[in-house]
Amino acid sequence: MEEILMKGNEALAEAAIRAGCNFYVGYPITPQNEILEYMCWRMEQSGGEFIQSESELAAVNILLGAAAAGARGMISSSGPGFSLFQEGISYLVAGDIPAVIVDVARYGSGIGEISQGQSDYGLVTRGNGHGDSHLIVLTPAGVQETADLTALAFDLAEKYRHPVIILSDAAIGQMMEPVSLPEPRKLGIDRFDWTVKGCKDGGKPRLITNLFYYMDDYDSFLRGKYRAMRENEQRWESFRTEDAELVIVAYGISSRIAREAVRDARAAGLKLGMIRLITAFPFPEKAFAALPESCRALLTVEMSAIGQLADDVRLADRCRREVGSVCTGIRVPEKEEICAAARAMLAGCEKGVAK
Amino acid sequence: MIYEVPSRIKYTSGYGFCPGCGHGIAVRLIGEALQELAVEEKTIAVVDVACCYLAFDNWQYDSIMAAHGRPVATAVGVKRVRKDATVFAYLGDGAAYSIGIAETLHSAVRNENITVITVNNGVFGMTGGQMAPTTLDGQVTSSTPGGRDPARAGHPIHVEDLMGKLDIAYLARGALNSVPNIRRAKQYIKKAFMKQQQGLGYSYVELLSPCPTNWGMEPLEALEHIGGEVLKVYPAGEFIDREG
Numbered sequence: 001m002e003e004i005l006m007k008g009n010e011a012l013a014e015a016a017i018r019a020g021c022n023f024y025v026g027y028p029i030t031p032q033n034e035i036l037e038y039m040c041w042r043m044e045q046s047g048g049e050f051i052q053s054e055s056e057l058a059a060v061n062i063l064l065g066a067a068a069a070g071a072r073g074m075i076s077s078s079g080p081g082f083s084l085f086q087e088g089i090s091y092l093v094a095g096d097i098p099a100v101i102v103d104v105a106r107y108g109s110g111i112g113e114i115s116q117g118q119s120d121y122g123l124v125t126r127g128n129g130h131g132d133s134h135l136i137v138l139t140p141a142g143v144q145e146t147a148d149l150t151a152l153a154f155d156l157a158e159k160y161r162h163p164v165i166i167l168s169d170a171a172i173g174q175m176m177e178p179v180s181l182p183e184p185r186k187l188g189i190d191r192f193d194w195t196v197k198g199c200k201d202g203g204k205p206r207l208i209t210n211l212f213y214y215m216d217d218y219d220s221f222l223r224g225k226y227r228a229m230r231e232n233e234q235r236w237e238s239f240r241t242e243d244a245e246l247v248i249v250a251y252g253i254s255s256r257i258a259r260e261a262v263r264d265a266r267a268a269g270l271k272l273g274m275i276r277l278i279t280a281f282p283f284p285e286k287a288f289a290a291l292p293e294s295c296r297a298l299l300t301v302e303m304s305a306i307g308q309l310a311d312d313v314r315l316a317d318r319c320r321r322e323v324g325s326v327c328t329g330i331r332v333p334e335k336e337e338i339c340a341a342a343r344a345m346l347a348g349c350e351k352g353v354a355k
Numbered sequence: 356m357i358y359e360v361p362s363r364i365k366y367t368s369g370y371g372f373c374p375g376c377g378h379g380i381a382v383r384l385i386g387e388a389l390q391e392l393a394v395e396e397k398t399i400a401v402v403d404v405a406c407c408y409l410a411f412d413n414w415q416y417d418s419i420m421a422a423h424g425r426p427v428a429t430a431v432g433v434k435r436v437r438k439d440a441t442v443f444a445y446l447g448d449g450a451a452y453s454i455g456i457a458e459t460l461h462s463a464v465r466n467e468n469i470t471v472i473t474v475n476n477g478v479f480g481m482t483g484g485q486m487a488p489t490t491l492d493g494q495v496t497s498s499t500p501g502g503r504d505p506a507r508a509g510h511p512i513h514v515e516d517l518m519g520k521l522d523i524a525y526l527a528r529g530a531l532n533s534v535p536n537i538r539r540a541k542q543y544i545k546k547a548f549m550k551q552q553q554g555l556g557y558s559y560v561e562l563l564s565p566c567p568t569n570w571g572m573e574p575l576e577a578l579e580h581i582g583g584e585v586l587k588v589y590p591a592g593e594f595i596d597r598e599g
């Protein structure tokens with residue numbers, strides 16, 4: 001496939017269109033405006049629908065209608081706007097409606113800062129509105145992966161009839177890298193019987209509502225759905241973990257620096273490895289089960305103030321190893337500080353793995 | 356003349372609107388209008404979670420329950436995808452003018468080709484009759500026990516003030532309090548659907564409707580209240596009627 005140079009956000013938008021996305025609605029917010037601005041002309045060109053809505057609250061509820069009517073729909077935002085998506089995400093989950101929702105993360109609480117951040121981790125893995133919501137969360141670390149995971153997101157959403165989140169960040173969204181894009185697909189709006197399309201005389205009306213109103217054992221159904229996701233959809237990359245003494249856990253922008261840190265450390269004789277998340281939910285627990293005995297400690301590298309990822313790492317590792325965090329907040333981590341933190345941790349847990 | 360229940364309305368047993376509620380009339384009028392226009396096979400209803408939702412099992416159309424205040428937004432999504440469908444949003448005045456006022460107005464600004472039917476009963480029915488933006492000055496509700504005080508809560512909202520100058524297809528207010536008014540309201544509803552069929556854009560009908568339960572009135576008294584008080588503040592009629 002031919003490679004072209006593209007920004008992460010534009011590659012995301014183009015990959016979505018090629019994956020058959022025929023509906024986009026959004027509200028401007030930095031650092032994801034390129035998606036909205038790309039969609040406004042490209043969607044029309046490809047025969048789909050584009051709306052610039054009055055708010056993210058409207059956007060997510062418009063998306064719900066479009067998806068329930070049979071569209072492959074997507075919305076995108078960043079932190080503050082993503083907070084406003086929460087209402088609709090909860091209703092998408094309750095109604096078993098597939099859709100793709102993008103958070104090109106910026107930094108911090110409140111209006112925060114438009115530069116890259118990873119402090120939405122808790123929101124996308126534990127938030128998602130009221131109720132028992134879990135969504136598959138895909139975490140690309142480069143432009144090619146953004147395109148690949150975008151196409152995958154639509155397929156997963158329809159496979160599980162459930163919304164899927166793509167968690168990008170300002171750096172991944174704004175950087176330019178070569179990318180080869182998926183083959184274009186054209187998809188109609190009548191692919192599924194369950195979508196609303198008008199009920200023929202004598203037929204049974206299709207009702208899109210809280211599923212549990214009409215289902216005997218909804219709780220088991222929902223648990224089953226999440227169990228299937230946990231079994232089938234854990235995705236990660238293990239990088240040099242085979243003989244590592246300490247394994248870094250990271251995703252997105254910080255995983256790119258962590259990879260450099262692993263290389264540097266190994267060149268200096270320190271055996272580091274990395275588990276890079278490709279899904280934040282389901283969390284790649286299988287990667288931790290496969291860690292070698294040589295690994296004595298785990299270190300998350302996160303652009304948040306408090307180490308949100310570390311909680312999931314402890315659980316996945318069943319609290320066997322010491323878990324530390326390099327939390328750089330608004331600052332992109334430096335590989336030197338990652339190496340230093342790894343060295344300090346290993347020095348502090350000479351006694352080995354807690355059993 | 357024989358009046359029959361429209362074939363796409365099924366009566367449920369065990370639950371439904373309170374006795375004397377105007378929602379029941381509105382549901383029926385919408386059913387009649389869609390039947391007369393012969394568009395039931397391509398109708399998609401988008402219904403708010405409030406008292407409106409009690410109609411969900413009555414109407415035999417493909418239907419979506421939308422979040423409180425978001426049926427208009429959700430109906431926009433449906434219609435943009437299914438342009439041949441007859442799509443309507445059905446919601447209360449709390450939904451349309453309080454929590455969902457942005458969605459109500461901006462869909463009108465964009466002149467989305469959908470029909471919106473808002474049941475204005477002057478209160479938040481579902482949650483126990485609290486003040487709505489449409490509550491009359493001085494009206495006693497469960498959150499204005501001393502009556503709505505304009506100094507603190509402002510005056511009732513009028514949709515014709517909000518949308519009267521927008522470039523939309525149709526805007527009307529009907530009243531569900533007497534036989535002649537109900538017949539007129541049905542014509543408004545039918546006309547609204549016809550505007551959508553003609554592709555003229557946003558068509559909006561508000562229906563003044565009794566909520567005897569939360570007004571603390573007998574059903575007949577509630578109808579008289581609409582005739583005597585509500586219609587004075589909220590005149591019925593057509594405000595916008597754009598031709599093709």
Ligand SMILES: Cc1ncc(C[n+]2csc(CCOP(=O)(O)OP(=O)(O)O)c2C)c(N)n1
Pocket residue numbers: 404405406407423446447448449450451474476478479480481482487
């Ligand atoms: C986000 C949100 N806030 C509040 C509610 C609670 N709630 C349900 S219905 C309703 C108001 C109903 O009033 P109205 O829209 O006028 O409809 P009616 O019941 O009178 O027909 C409220 C506040 C909710 N469901 N969702």
Ligand code: SF4
Pocket residue numbers: 371372373375376377378406476480481565566567568569
């Ligand atoms: S509470 Fe009021 S609006 Fe709701 S069903 Fe009863 S009478 Fe109708």
